[in-house]
Amino acid sequence: MWFFTGPKIVFGPGSVEFLSSLKARKALLVCDRFLAKSGAHERVVAELRKSGAEVEVFGEIDPEPLVARVLEGVEIAGKVQPDLIVGLGGGSAMDVTKAIYALYERPDLTVYELTPLVEMELGKKSKLIQIPTTSGTGSETTWATILTEGEGGTKLELAHRQLIADWAVLDSNLPSTMPPKLTADTGADALCHAVESISSEWSNPFSDALSKEAVHLLFRDLPRAVADGKNAEARESVHYAATMAGLSFGNAQVGVGHALGHALGSVLHVPHGRAVGVFLPYAVEFNFPAAREKFARLAPVLGESSVRDARELSARVRQLWKEIGMSTSIREIGGITPEAFEAAIPELVTRADQSTCVTANPRVPSSEDLQRLFRAAWEGKPIDW
Ligand SMILES: [Fe+2]
Structure with missing residues (x-):
């Protein structure tokens, strides 16, 4: 017996209007710092106020969010006693919102207890709504929250089914102001x-059905969304594709590319989408011998010839990366010297080895494999072993 879980989904340009129909009394809005600074969150605040809600804004979420930020948010929630908690932003803001929601509902728990092994009955005090403003992380649909222990510290990969939002609101007007680089990074994710x-x-x-459609839409529309951010049709398509992919991996798990990417992101400070994106061609080549039939499911959307062997499939990814300006090697990302990379290898391998992302990877990577994958991705050399 298997379960397929996800939030209820509201979608369409302007769909943040849905918020007023929830008739909240007190709402806590958690959002990215840059959104709060730019005033971009005001549109959401206005919708919440339409039905008379008092709105408290906690707009101090930065990339690679710290556990400490969650604890601040829990304290605010404890004072405000919201009946609606809304996450607005990219993956970081939505991840933090999940943890704030859980610990507000269950103040007896710590962040470390947000694991499937702990029984928790959430939703007694508040509903959880997630509103992505980027198109990629899928955090609005998933039960995972990635937090950082302290500055430069380890990433905690926490998860619980009860952290899935009641509603995900996919308003494609929100990502329309993303600059091309952010559109590319998040779309690659x-x-x-x-x-x-x-x-x-x-x-x-x-999950396969959603993955296939997401791959189809992203190959077709991500280059258009990167080239012209004002292309509303491409923006909408990529926004929905990101949520489809989120629902898919939320129910089927990611793989070694994310284990390598999380390590690179936390040790050498590369943004998530860029960090996982650079590894995708290598992850495909490494996994292909163990997952030939699974990759063949992409034939209807990429064509038979693209899924015949590892090199053809990874070439399609590299081609797309070129079209959207994504790096195809770590060296190309820039900002990391060969010496710094070499010195970081032991730590990178340890972190990738400990990642829960390899749990369901079709080919189990040894520490030696992980080291070879890191070195190959640095050089830009395809995997043929
Ligand atoms: Fe990701």
Whole structure:
């Protein structure tokens, strides 16, 4: 017996209007610092106030969010006693919102207890709404929250089914102001979710269907959304594709590309989408011998010839990366010297080895494999072993 879980989804340009229909009394809005600074969150605050809600804004979420930020948010929630908690922003803001929601509902727990092994009945005080303003992380649909222990510290990969939002609101007007680089980074993350989940050991007919459509939409529309951010049709398509890919990996897990990417992100400070994106061609090549039939499910959207062997599939990814200006090697990302990379290898391997992302990877990587994958991705050399 398997379960397929996700939030209820409201979608369409302007769909933040849905918030007023929830008739909240007190709402806590958690959002990215840059959104709060720019005033971009005001549109959401206005919708919440339409039905008379008092709104408290906690707008101090930065990339690679710290556990300390969650604890601040829990304290605010304890004072405000919201009946609606809303996460607005990219993956960091939505991840922090999940943890704030859980610990507000269950003040007896610590962040470290947000694991599937702990029984928790959430939703007694508040509903949880997630509103992505980028198109890629899929955090609005998933039960995972990635937090950082302290500045430069380890990433905690926490998860619980009760952290899935009641509603995800996909308003495609929100990502329309993303600059091209952020559109590319976050879109690459979405493609990684779709491709890694289709080759996962836990893939299933429902996740496969969503992965396939997400791959189709991203190959077709991500270059258009990067080239012209004002292309509303491409923006909307990529926004929904990201959520489809989120639903897929939320139910089927990602793979070694994310294990490598999380390590690179936390040790050498590369943004998530860029960090996982650079590894996707190498993850495909490494996994292909163990997941040939699973990758073949992409034939209807990429064509038979693209899924015949590892090199052809990874070439399609590299081609797309070139079109959207994504790096195809770590060296190309820039800002990391060969010496710094070499010195970081032991730590990178340890972190990738400990990542829960390899749990359902079709080919179990040894520490030696991980080291070779890091070195190959630095040089830009395809994997043929
Ligand atoms: Fe991701």
